[in-house]
Amino acid sequence: AFRLNNRLVAFEQFDIYLNRPDIIAQRIGKSPPQIIKAYLYLHKKRMRKQKLKDSDLNLDFQIPNVKLNTDLDLVTEKETETISITAWDEVYNIKRIHVYVNNVPIFGERGYVLKSKTKSIQKEFEVPLVIGENRIQFSTVNTNGAESLYETVDIIREGSTIKHDLYVLTIGVSEYQDERFKLTYPTKDAKDVMNKLGETSSMYRKIYPKMLLDEEVTTSNFAELKSFFANCTHEDVAIVFIAGHGILDEKFNYYFGTYDIDFDKPKKKGLAYAEIHELLNSIKAYKKLLIMDTCHSGELDEEEIEEAPDADIIEGDIKFRSGLTGVRKKEGVGLDNSINIVQEFFSDTRKGSGATVISSAGGAEYALESDRWKNGLFTYALLSGLDNPEEVGNGDPFITVSEIRSHVYTIVADLSKGKQIPTAREENISQDYIIFGN
Secondary structure (H helix, E strand, C coil), rough: CEEEECCECCCHHHHHHHHHHHHHHHHHHHCCHHHHHHHHHHHHHHHHHHCCCHHCCCCCCCCEEEECCCCCCEECCCCCEEEEEEEECCCCCCEEEEEEEECCECCCCCCCEECCCCEEEEEEEEEECCCEEEEHHHHHHCCCCEECEEEEEEEEEECCCCCCCEHHHEECCCCCCEEEEEEECCCHHHHHHHHHHHCCHHHHHCEEEEEEEEEHHHHHHHHHHHHCCCCCCCCCCEEEEEECCCCCCCCEEEECCCCCCCCHHHHCCCCEEHHHHHHHHHHHCCCEEEEEEECCCCCCCCEEEEEEEECCCCCCEEECCCCCCCCCEECCCCCHHHHHHHHHHHCCCCCCCCCCECCCCCCCCCCCEEECHHHHHHHHHHHHHHHHHHHHHHCEEEEHHHHHHHHHHHHHHHCCCCCCCCCCEEEECCCCCCEEEC
């Protein structure tokens, strides 16, 4: 750790500035050039995701501060805790305050944004609690982009376990305005998933269903879905399922194929992943899951892939759920290698929506559908797991997020002979929860 003003600050606090294995490797002079290039690329990639440039950074070791002002019981029966904090910085203004419960940002990933310029603020927050463990974390960010250390408190909320609500949104597009891109099973996928989740009604107080199919799937209709989740509370469960074409534009940005999408210009009427992410960000539930059965639904970076011939039907009636853009992983330092390097040398300084996002295929991969499965392959694997909960998990009749994710990964990879590998685009590893059971 660094010692700053008589306190210890972890090295990780300055990863955005100092976690530079490319510089160390270059100065030592023993690493292959392609590895040094990979390290530099990953640094730039992380800066892009933070929307920062090297010229924006001022490494003066000045970080803001946050402290708790409220004495809290470690065990409580209260549904919410009122917690007072003070955030301050001696040089820069305070820009925003983050509040997390079990790694879910209660104000969204942008945090509580201060409207006035100030170097110090005292603020009370009403923090909703769930039955069981609640890890509450506060941090603050200054106008130089530096984040404070986290102030963390763990609270156990006692009480009898009661049922809460399940909000299910399923979206499927088989019929497109451009009839050349018609698919067979996405609308059936959306209906099947909705029906299957409806069988778990005994777990919940009430299930709120919402489906958008074919011509109903437009960007304007999607924008109105926030109202569907408006009454979803922090103790409810929210599941969003999407099936249809996944398209990459000329810059390899992902778009979900709406009914009226222009497959040549997907940005025009296509649904950008950022809009899907923003919907997740607006949902108050601490337990929220997005499942995507489309091509290219995993995370990628445009510099990690290159254009390739458009995919053809690979076997019999098997079809790809993709639009026009064919892509493949680049040779050398590609997705797999960069992910391994990130895990070994880099910290992920992003915090997301708090949701887990299970994608049916990697960012440079295609999703499959076939008459033999009567669904998309990924949906087929998902439904087969929900049909047989005792075989998916530890033998009990309940299925958790981690269990269904492991099941679909195995089944899809096996049936596709490795051509389609599900991934987790986002993952909240701090909580695993039951999504299905009777």
